[in-house]
Amino acid sequence: MSTHIVSMGGGGFSMSPTGSPTNLDRYLVELTGRSAPMVCFIPSASADDPTYVRRFLTAYASLGVRTMVLTLWQDAAASLARLPQADLVLVGGGSTVNMLALWRAHGVDRVLIEMMRRERTLVLGGLSAGSACWYEGCVTDSFGDLRVLPDGLGILPGSFCPHWDGEPKRQPVFTDAISSGLLPGGHAADDGAALHWVDGRLDGAVAERAEAGVIRIEPSDEPAAGGLVIERLPVELL
Numbered sequence: 001m002s003t004h005i006v007s008m009g010g011g012g013f014s015m016s017p018t019g020s021p022t023n024l025d026r027y028l029v030e031l032t033g034r035s036a037p038m039v040c041f042i043p044s045a046s047a048d049d050p051t052y053v054r055r056f057l058t059a060y061a062s063l064g065v066r067t068m069v070l071t072l073w074q075d076a077a078a079s080l081a082r083l084p085q086a087d088l089v090l091v092g093g094g095s096t097v098n099m100l101a102l103w104r105a106h107g108v109d110r111v112l113i114e115m116m117r118r119e120r121t122l123v124l125g126g127l128s129a130g131s132a133c134w135y136e137g138c139v140t141d142s143f144g145d146l147r148v149l150p151d152g153l154g155i156l157p158g159s160f161c162p163h164w165d166g167e168p169k170r171q172p173v174f175t176d177a178i179s180s181g182l183l184p185g186g187h188a189a190d191d192g193a194a195l196h197w198v199d200g201r202l203d204g205a206v207a208e209r210a211e212a213g214v215i216r217i218e219p220s221d222e223p224a225a226g227g228l229v230i231e232r233l234p235v236e237l238l
Contacts (some may be wrong), residue, residue, distance in 0.1 A: 002036045002092045003116045004031045004123045005155070005197040007131035009162040009189025011208055013059035014052075014093055014127055021059045023208040023238035024194060030088040039065045040086035044102050045094025045129040048073045052092055057107050083111050088123040091130030096149060097142035099129055106108050109153055116155075128162045131194075135160040137183045139174045146173045156197055159186030164215070166191040178217055179227035185218035193235060205235045 029037060041056040043049055048071050060067050068086065071079045083089070089100075089112065093193040103109045115122055132138035137150040146169060152160075161174040165181045170188075177183040187195055189205075193212035196203045205214040212236050218220070220229045 001118075001120050002122075002199050004121070004125075005124040005134055006031070006123070006194050006206075007134060007156070007160060007162075007189065007197070008125065008127040008192075009131070009164055009212070010093075010127050010166055010191030011194070011212075012056060015191060016059070019055050019059055019202070021063055024206070025059065026063065027194075027206060028088055028090065028123055028125045029065055030119075030123055033121055034087055035085035037065050038068060038085050039063075039088045039090060040068045040070055040083060041090050041092065042070045042130070043092045043094070044070070044072050044108075044110075044124075045096060045099035046092055047073040047094070047098070049094075049104075056090070059079070070108070072106055072108070076106050079110060079187075080106060080108065083108070086115075087121070088125065089115075091124075091126030091133065091171045092096070093126075093128030093130055095142040095190075096129040096132050096140045100133060100152070103133075105228055111157070113170055122185045124189055125194075131162055131189070135186060137177075137186075138162075139149065139170050139177065139183075146170060148177045149174070150183060154197075156200065158183075159183040161186070161188040164188040167213070175217060175230075178219055179218070185216070187214055187216050189214045205233050206238050207235045208238050210237055 077158045190212040193207040193211040216231045
């Protein structure tokens, strides 16, 4: 049994023009290996926005899954007690800083780590804040401007930048942070692309549109490298 983490730069039902599920959503469900998996949506980064919750419930209703929602703004203790029932935990976008603060206050991070230790397949996924949170650090607009956030959950190694092509202002902030040592080397993903990790090791990359990709960025001392080594990774089109 394994833990899969699919960190999306963007995409899925959250960014679908019609709100319908996309190939990334279907990919997450298929990874559970179950015929009717329990999918828990965590909208903490959007302050449990009811519109976002309804969009999730509507989108995933067509995928043959059971659904639940983790709410931390109301009935947090009872909601958190149900979280271990999930086969797939899907984390929405919004404020990474606020989400991590809430998770640590309520112990969501501890419950997720305990779930990863069980002898069963678990899938964790998300986009934007819901993908950056798993790493050691990221670039976030949670403060209004773009800043480095060096204290992610650290479940995955290195750093991460979502929306690489969709929000190009993130690119220099992320690369400068890596070259200066504010962030460790890591990965960036376009909207519609995702990194797929299995038990803490990168297993590959997938995308739901042909032009979407992912890159690996590492610091370098080589004079010709300009302080960075950037490598575009192969991507499987879903």
